[in-house]
Every structure is written in structure tokens, then in C-alpha cells.
Amino acid sequence: MTNKVARRRRDVNPLEYLKRPWMWLTLFVCFVFLYFPIVTLVAFSFNSYKRAFVWKGFSLQWYEKALNNQSLHEAFLNSMHVAGVSTVVSTALGAMLGLALYRYWFPWKGTYEGIAHLPIVIPEICMAVAMVVFFWSVGIELSLTTVIVSHIAFTIPFVAVVIRARMAGFDTSLEEASRDLGASEWQTFWHVTFPYMIPGLVAGALMAFVLSLDDFVITFFTAGVGDNTFPVKIYSMLRFSVTPEVNAASTVLIVITLSLTLVAMIMQSRWTKGRGQ
Amino acid sequence: MTDAKPIISIRNVTKNFGRVTAVDNVSIDVMPGEFFALLGPSGCGKTTLLRMLAGFETTSGGEIEIDGQAMLGVPPNKRPVNMVFQSYAVFPHMTVFDNVAYGLKVTGVPKAEITGQVEEALSLVHLEDYGRRKPDQLSGGQRQRVALARALVKKPKVLLLDEPLSALDAKLREAMRLELVRLQHSVGITFVIVTHDQDEALSMADRAAVMDRGVVRQIAPPGELYEHPNSLFVADFIGKVNMLEAKVAGQSGGDLVVEVEGMGRIAVPHEGAAAGNISIAVRPEKTLLSADKPGEGVLALKGKISDVAYYGNESHILLDTETGVQFTSTVQNDARRTESSVAIGDDLWISWAPGNTLVLAE
Ligand SMILES: Nc1ncnc2c1ncn2[C@@H]1O[C@H](COP(=O)(O)OP(=O)(O)OP(=O)(O)O)[C@@H](O)[C@H]1O
Ligand SMILES: [Mg+2]
Numbered sequence: 272m273t274n275k276v277a278r279r280r281r282d283v284n285p286l287e288y289l290k291r292p293w294m295w296l297t298l299f300v301c302f303v304f305l306y307f308p309i310v311t312l313v314a315f316s317f318n319s320y321k322r323a324f325v326w327k328g329f330s331l332q333w334y335e336k337a338l339n340n341q342s343l344h345e346a347f348l349n350s351m352h353v354a355g356v357s358t359v360v361s362t363a364l365g366a367m368l369g370l371a372l373y374r375y376w377f378p379w380k381g382t383y384e385g386i387a388h389l390p391i392v393i394p395e396i397c398m399a400v401a402m403v404v405f406f407w408s409v410g411i412e413l414s415l416t417t418v419i420v421s422h423i424a425f426t427i428p429f430v431a432v433v434i435r436a437r438m439a440g441f442d443t444s445l446e447e448a449s450r451d452l453g454a455s456e457w458q459t460f461w462h463v464t465f466p467y468m469i470p471g472l473v474a475g476a477l478m479a480f481v482l483s484l485d486d487f488v489i490t491f492f493t494a495g496v497g498d499n500t501f502p503v504k505i506y507s508m509l510r511f512s513v514t515p516e517v518n519a520a521s522t523v524l525i526v527i528t529l530s531l532t533l534v535a536m537i538m539q540s541r542w543t544k545g546r547g548q
Numbered sequence: 549m550t551d552a553k554p555i556i557s558i559r560n561v562t563k564n565f566g567r568v569t570a571v572d573n574v575s576i577d578v579m580p581g582e583f584f585a586l587l588g589p590s591g592c593g594k595t596t597l598l599r600m601l602a603g604f605e606t607t608s609g610g611e612i613e614i615d616g617q618a619m620l621g622v623p624p625n626k627r628p629v630n631m632v633f634q635s636y637a638v639f640p641h642m643t644v645f646d647n648v649a650y651g652l653k654v655t656g657v658p659k660a661e662i663t664g665q666v667e668e669a670l671s672l673v674h675l676e677d678y679g680r681r682k683p684d685q686l687s688g689g690q691r692q693r694v695a696l697a698r699a700l701v702k703k704p705k706v707l708l709l710d711e712p713l714s715a716l717d718a719k720l721r722e723a724m725r726l727e728l729v730r731l732q733h734s735v736g737i738t739f740v741i742v743t744h745d746q747d748e749a750l751s752m753a754d755r756a757a758v759m760d761r762g763v764v765r766q767i768a769p770p771g772e773l774y775e776h777p778n779s780l781f782v783a784d785f786i787g788k789v790n791m792l793e794a795k796v797a798g799q800s801g802g803d804l805v806v807e808v809e810g811m812g813r814i815a816v817p818h819e820g821a822a823a824g825n826i827s828i829a830v831r832p833e834k835t836l837l838s839a840d841k842p843g844e845g846v847l848a849l850k851g852k853i854s855d856v857a858y859y860g861n862e863s864h865i866l867l868d869t870e871t872g873v874q875f876t877s878t879v880q881n882d883a884r885r886t887e888s889s890v891a892i893g894d895d896l897w898i899s900w901a902p903g904n905t906l907v908l909a910e
Contacts, residue, residue: 447602453655
């Protein structure tokens with residue numbers, strides 16, 4: 272039976288599908304489902320009317336308003352601060368973790384690896400609660416610092432995974448060649464291994480940055496009173512008044528996230544192309 | 549050679565990987581300036597032995613001395629050897645120049661000296677104009693020459709090469725064989741090359757060690773390996789042989805008298821003792837084919853041609869002999885013709901001089 276299906280698929284020229292209405296319908300439904308909310312969000316950020324869902328004409332007034340909103344401003348800077356610091360730390364730690372897991376064997380390595388990557392699959396709310404309870408029990412007051420620490424904790428495994436994936440393609444004889452030519456282990460790392468890791472480091476760092484920048488749940492729980500980050504601020508704005516200013520702020524976040532992701536993807540593809548030769 | 553001290557002295561070296569013994573009690577001396585080959589089938593432990601010389605594997609037993617210095621506990625970067633890797637391991641993010649300069653830079657050679665030495669090394673491998681290229685802009689053969697230059701610029705006492713030609717196409721491989729020999733003569737460095745290709749070892753090396761499952765079977769110059777193999781394994785691995793089982797029947801003068809099924813008692817020249825069941829063998833190119841029974845003084849078997857394999861310069865003629873053993877005879881195609889002078893099914897005699905018989909006790 273599987274044979275029959277496979278044959279039928281192969282019989283059809285891929286372009287033939289373009290003539291089939293059901294295919295167009297599928298694409299359309301999925302697209303609407305995925306993007307309709309986002310497209311409306313972005314579109315209405317340019318609305319000149321105050322009610323969110325009645326279009327009255329194009330204007331940039333909400334962007335202007337958002338730009339002049341002092342507390343939104345502050346939240347944005349907080350976000351940058353949190354994302355910046357946590358990215359630097361988690362990239363360094365995650366890279367070391369990834370490298371260690373790639374290179375060394377030690378007892379219980381499999382178990383350790385599983386546990387180290389757990390934050391990727393643990394529900395965010397549980398991570399958040401765990402963090403808060405931990406801070407409370409140790410007697411640390413919640414502040415932007417606790418947000419940074421939490422962000423480092425949940426982004427490290429993502430960076431480690433990226434670095435490990437990158438190292439999987441590494442030719443270890445390059446390190447041996449370096450040692451053979453008289454370099455110490457330290458020199459070998461900096462001159463041979465590290466340059467190879469760079470694309471992975473950049474990709475991992477961008478990922479950590481975006482994860483931190485977009486994070487709501489963990490930040491909401493671990494931030495001190497009045498310490499807003501951008502997403503948390505957007506949420507609180509939404510609770511007071513639903514004006515297109517929220518749309519404008521959200522659009523800014525979308526644009527930042529998309530551009531960083533795009534940069535990461537372009538870099539990845541350029542590097543893999545260079546290596547594929 | 550007798551009073552020269554070996555540059556590499558391998559004494560009873562063993563290497564175990566868990567329960568696998570990759571190298572088993574190997575002893576080899578390599579003399580200064582020698583082109584030495586480690587030859588053997590896949591998995592016989594050649595690479596492992598080479599990596600122990602370079603310092604990438606520890607020994608499980610025995611000693612290695614290089615240039616009179618014990619190597620136990622000496623890390624790879626402190627050994628007077630350099631290696632050319634099978635995958636070349638050219639640093640992909642550095643230019644050709646930087647690749648070659650690397651070994652000098654990391655050991656603190658002054659900048660002023662580096663440029664000159666790198667250029668010299670590049671000209672040695674004919675890559676003068678390629679200094680600014682990146683490795684991905686080079687062909688496989690060029691990349692390998694970068695790896696060579698990178699190792700030679702360090703002026704090592706010994707250059708180790710792990711299957712350096714295996715990734716090249718047949719034509720380039722032939723050219724590089726000559727090139728490596730030329731290079732070795734001009735720099736005067738001891739070369740130790742690993743290969744599983746007997747032609748490569750025979751054509752390049754001054755001496756070769758034939759390895760079999762971690763054990764060295766014979767160490768000798770190529771000619772001796774070919775003409776006087778000490779075992780069936782070596783005879784069979786280096787070139788082709790036609791082999792017959794024999795039983796030692798006695799000694800007569802300098803000859804060994806053996807009993808061979810289908811040939812009766814024959815006398816073959818042999819130095820040293822032999823007893824019991826042995827093998828005798830003859831190389832295909834040392835046999836003659838004739839339609840009539842050959843005269844006295846040669847060893848001969850009657851057979852029927854079962855196949856003719858044409859190789860251009862020569863043909864291999866397969867013969868089913870009356871004793872049931874298949875023999876191959878090599879015939880030089882020294883006159884131009886398209887039709888073979890023999891055909892499948894022909895009855896022929898295959899013969900050889902007793903002096904061409906190999907007596908293989910093992
Ligand atoms: N790191 C290792 N761990 C376990 N076993 C190993 C290791 N390296 C080599 N071996 C084993 O040791 C034996 C010899 O391997 P080695 O690589 O030296 O063979 P080789 O003669 O170079 O073969 P080839 O011609 O295929 O390269 C093999 O049986 C191999 O499986
Ligand atoms: Mg090998």
C-alpha cells in the first residue's frame with residue numbers, strides 16, 4: 272500500500288500541484304491562522320484612530336506617542352540591559368558547556384547532559400516559580416539582577432546545543448596538526464578551535480539575546496516591583512488602555528526580533544556555504 | 549650503516565585499545581635519512597604506530613626513542629617530528645602563507661625570519677604564487693602540498709606521513725610519488741610513510757616494514773621483500789604469487805627436496821632449514837608458457853587456460869593446472885597486436901626455473 276502511495280506522489284510533477292485548488296486553500300488557511308493576528312496588530316499600529324479595530328487612515332502618531340512614553344523608554348533600556356548582560360554571560364558559559372560535552376567523556380555524562388538541557392523542555396512557568404522560590408528562600412530581593420540571573424539560567428542550554436551542533440562538524444585532526452606544529456593546548460584553542468566556533472557563538476548569542484528580549488513569564492515573576500522590561504511593560508499597558516500605542520510598541524519588538532533572527536540565518540547560511548566547498 | 553645510530557628506535561612497543569591489541573610488541577629501527585614505509589592491510593595498526601611516534605597515542609608498553617631521546621611523556625608539540633595528516637588538516641580559516649607560518653609563529657620565531665622561511669618552504673613544493681589563497685581555493689593535491697610545506701618548514705628530524713597519497717587520483721598519485729622522493733632527497737629528512745598500497749611502498753621506500761594484525765612480519769628493502777619474502781603473508785601481500793603446498797622430504801647439497809602433489813619430488817634451492825608442511829611459490833612474471841612440454845632442468849605443470857585478462861602493457865593468463873591449483877602467468881605484450889596469441893581452453897605448460905621458487909616455511 273505504501274508502495275502505491277509513493278508511486279502516485281512521484282507520478283505528479285511538483286508544479287502540477289499549483290493547479291489544485293485544495294493546495295491553495297491549505298496554504299491560505301494556514302497563513303491566515305498563523306499571521307492574521309500579527310498582520311492586524313502591525314497594520315493597526317499605523318491607524319490614526321484611537322479605537323483598535325476601526326481603520327480611519329494612516330498615521331505614525333502612535334509610534335510618536337510610544338517614543339515619548341517615558342516609562343516605555345525605560346522598559347526598553349531595561350530590556351536591552353538584561354538581554355545584553357545575560358547574553359554575554361550565557362554565551363560564555365553555554366559555549367564552555369557545549370565544548371565540554373562535545374569533547375570529554377566522564378562518568379554519568381549522558382545523565383548530566385540530559386539534566387543540563389532540561390530547561391529547554393521544562394514549562395516556563397515552572398522555571399519561573401522555581402527561580403522565585405529559590406530567590407525567596409535564599410533571601411535575595413527581586414530586582415533586575417535576579418531577572419538577569421534567571422535569563423542566564425534558561426538561555427545557557429540553548430547556547431550549549433548550538434555550540435555542540437557546530438562542533439559536530441569539526442575535524443579534530445586540525446587540533447592535532449596544531450599541536451604537532453608546536454602549539455600548546457592553549458594556543459591551539461585560540462588559533463584553531465575558537466575561530467571554528469565563532470559562527471556557533473554568534474548564532475548562540477543572537478538566540479540568547481532574542482530569547483531574553485522576548486521573555487515574559489520568567490521576567491514577570493523574577494522582576495522586582497517597578498522593574499519593567501519591554502514585554503512586561505506592554506502587558507501592563509494593555510491592562511490600562513487598549514490604544515494602538517500598544518500595537519506600535521509590539522511592532523517594534525517584532526521588528527527587532529525578526530531582524531536579529533534574519534541576521535543569524537544569513538550568517539549561518541554564509542558560513543555553511545563557505546565550509547561546504 | 550652498522551655504526552650509524554638509528555634516528556627512531558622502537559623497542560617492543562605495544563598498544564591496546566581496551567581488548568583490541570592494535571600494535572603488538574613491535575621493534576623497528578629507522579636510520580637517519582631513510583625513506584621508511586609502514587606497509588600492511590587495513591586495520592593492521594600502521595596509523596596507531598605512527599600516532600605513537602607523533603605523540604597522539606600513548607604506548608601501552610615498550611619504548612620509543614627519537615634522536616636518542618626517550619619519548620615517554622613528551623607531548624606532540626615537544627617532539628622533533630612533524631606529521632602530514634591523511635585528511636591534510638590544513639587550517640581552513642588561514643591563508644596558505646599563514647598555514648605554513650603557523651608552526652613558526654606559535655613557537656616564537658621572529659617575524660623577520662618567518663617570511664623568508666615560509667617562502668622557501670612554499671617554493672620547495674612549487675606553491676610560490678599561492679601564498680594568499682585560502683585552502684578552499686586549492687585542489688586536493690595543492691592542499692596536500694601545503695600540509696607538506698607546513699611540516700617541512702619546521703625542519704623536523706623526522707617527517708611522518710599517513711597515507712599521504714590516498715586521496716589523490718591515480719595520475720596525480722604517481723606524480724606525487726616521484727615528487728616525495730625528490731623532496732626527501734633534497735631536504736635530507738627521514739621520512740616515515742604509512743601506506744596500504746604495496747606499489748607505493750616498493751617504488752618510494754628504502755626499506756619497509758610489513759605489518760599484519762599489529763605484528764611486524766618482515767623489515768627489508770623493497771627488492772628483498774619481493775624476491776625473498778619470509779612468509780606466505782608477505783609473499784601474498786607484496787605482489788601476486790602462485791602457491792603450491794609441499795612436504796619437506798630431505799636435503800641435497802644446497803637444495804631442499806620437497807614432495808609436491810602432481811609434480812613428485814623436486815629440488816629447490818633454499819638456505820636454512822625447513823621441515824614438515826611448507827609452501828612453495830613462484831611469481832607470475834617468472835613463469836613461462838609453452839605448448840610443448842619443457843625440457844629438463846625446469847619445474848613444470850600442465851594446465852588449461854581458464855581466463856585471459858588484458859591490461860594493455862601485459863596480460864594475465866589464468867591456468868587451471870592438473871593438480872587442481874590455479875596459476876597465473878604474466879605475459880608482456882611486447883609486440884603490437886589486438887588478437888591474443890592464446891585462447892581460453894588451450895592446453896599449455898607452465899614452467900619456471902627452480903631458482904625462482906620461493907620457499908615459504910610459514
Ligand atoms: N581510538 C581507538 N579506539 C579503539 N580502537 C582503535 C582506535 N584506533 C584504532 N583502533 C583499532 O586498532 C586497530 C588498528 O587501527 P589503525 O588505525 O592503526 O589501522 P591502520 O593500519 O592504520 O588501518 P587503515 O589502513 O585502515 O588506516 C584497528 O583494529 C582499530 O579498530
Ligand atoms: Mg590508517
